[in-house]
Structure formats: C-alpha cells, structure tokens
Amino acid sequence: MREIALRVEEPTVSINGQAFALRLSDVELFTRAQDVLDACARLGDAPVDAARVLAAARDVTGLLEEALGTGAAARISGGRPVSLPLAIEWLAALAQEAAAHCADEALAQDGACG
Numbered sequence: 001m002r003e004i005a006l007r008v009e010e011p012t013v014s015i016n017g018q019a020f021a022l023r024l025s026d027v028e029l030f031t032r033a034q035d036v037l038d039a040c041a042r043l044g045d046a047p048v049d050a051a052r053v054l055a056a057a058r059d060v061t062g063l064l065e066e067a068l069g070t071g072a073a074a075r076i077s078g079g080r081p082v083s084l085p086l087a088i089e090w091l092a093a094l095a096q097e098a099a100a101h102c103a104d105e106a107l108a109q110d111g112a113c114g
Contacts, residue, residue: 013068013097015076020068026102029067033095036063040088053084060087067094 011022024032036059043056064087065072073082076090 013094015068018075020072020075022067023069024067026098026105029098030095030102032063033091033098036060037088037092037095040084057084057087060084060091064091064094 011026012019013022014020022029040056040060043052061073061082073087073090076082082090
C-alpha cells in the first residue's frame, strides 16, 4: 500500500492572553455564528419570554464552547457570570475574526498577499 503524509493544521486563537484551540473551521464558525446571531436579533420581533431568552443564551454560549472548548466562557470571564449581550458580543467578535482569518488565508494561498 502506498502512503502519503498530509499536512494537519492546529488552529488557535488568543483571547485576552489565553490560547484556545479552535474546534471548528473558520467557515463553519462564521456561518453557524451568523445563524445564532440572526436568531438573537429576531428576539425582539415577538413578545419575549424567559424560555426564548434562555434558549438564545444556551445557543450563544454553546457555540462559543463548541468552538473554543468546554469551559471557555468561564476562562474568558475569569469565572464571572456572562450576560447574554456580552456573550453575543464575544460570539460576534469571534465570527468576525474567523471571517477575516479565512479571507487572509485564501489570499495568502492565492499568492495575492505580500
């Protein structure tokens, strides 16, 4: 049998001086974050009840933890509680970074970056 060696990436991101291994690709993180953030933006379209807000909070923090690892929100916050608006801010920043990194990598591989 022939054998080949394939390059494997180990993407990481530094947040507030702490390194996190990314567990989702840039594209997957960005597209899933957009879906979650769009759903959060629609919270005001109908009467808001506690169940919908709690579900949104679980979705936002769940995606953060899926992307950065279990306990990531607590590590970032230093163990302090994280409100839904703050978690949304964090997820949006992470999604923006993922999109920018993806674009930079695509340009670099295309030879367009100097």
